[in-house]
Amino acid sequence: MNLFVIGFGYTAQRVVDLHGSGFSRITGTVRSAEKRALLAADDIYLFDGTRPADATLAKAAQADIVLISVPPGSGDDPALTAFGDAITTGRARRVIYLSTVGVYGDHQGAWIDEATPLAPEHDRVQARVRVEQEWQARIGDRLTVLRLGGIYGPGRNALVELRAGRARRIVKPGQVFNRIHVDDAAAAVMAAVRCGKGGAWNIVDDEPAPPQDVIAYAAKLMGVAPPPELAFDSAELSPMARSFYASNRRIRNIRAKQELGLVFTYPTYRAGLDALWAAGEGR
Structure with a gap:
């Protein structure tokens, strides 16, 4: 299988790091020359939201699997605009779009x-x-749409934030x-690769929990004292951070387990933090 990745972000890079051996060729795009140099790969192309080079479009058209991990812009989605035709008419048997559980809005803490x-x-x-719907209409x-909860892991977790004083x-x-x-x-992405049908699945752990x-x-x-509790109403937050608190819901992952065959390695935040602490995070 040839894999084409639009946007080597945190999750997409983890897919490649853990499961890259399952693909015969991995190509894709990054936004900056600095990121391309860090990846140190010849088959990584620059994509700044404008029309890609013909060679980049050819790689997208030749891919068996396409993973899209770039967020949409304020207007038209750059990935869809740039690569939509090449992917639609290309050989991809599976296009995996990484979305967010934010699409459900607020449900006042109810299970959905x-x-x-x-x-x-x-x-x-x-x-x-809009992007989910536009890709669906095309292909x-x-x-496959994977609606992800808040992503944490190596280098991005509460242990690191505590150690840094943030x-x-x-x-x-x-x-x-x-x-x-x-x-x-990353395991959910690979499950989507293996799945014989498309659809949308919630990729969240078993236990929605209060951030504190x-x-x-x-x-x-x-082994340290936690920061003091701070009331939301008095907290200084950016408009984006405050908007996250405007939506409150508990999301079930039953369908992902049943239809994608997922067995979560870290079914709760405690299991995830235990493993990260054992691996040396936050020390």
Whole structure:
């Protein structure tokens, strides 16, 4: 299988690091020359949102699997605009789009699943829904949408934030968030590669949890006092950070387990943090 990756971000890079041996060739795009130099690969091309070079489009058309991990812009989606025709008419049997559980909007802490109507509340998640729908209209059952919870893992976790002095225990009564360890997100991508049908699946762990609990557990592992609780109403947050707290829901992952055959290595944030601490994170 040839894999073409649009955007070697945190999750896409983890897919390659853990499962790259399952592909005969891996090509793709990055936004900057600096990132390309870090990857040190000849088959990585620059893509800044404008029309790609013909050689880049040819690689996309020749791919058996396409993984799209770049977020949409404020207007037309750059990946869809640049690569839509090449992928639609190309040989890809599976196009995997990494989306977000934010497309469901706010449900006041209630449990929801893939049958729940999409109700995006902000521009960035409204754009996600448009992109999901536009890819679906173009390629139909060849499309797999993975709606990811908050991604954490090596280098990006509560242990690292605590050690750096950036962690805050912001408390909004009743608020929970859905999370997923990056290794389980990568496993979901590979499950989608193997799956014989398209669809949309929620990729979240088993336990939506209050954000302050995650920080407190990380502090316990480190043997340090957790930061004091800070009321949400008095917390200084960026508009984007504050918007995350406007949506509150508990998301089921049953369909992903049943239809993609997923068995999560880290079914709770505690399991994930335990493994990260054992690996030396936050020390």
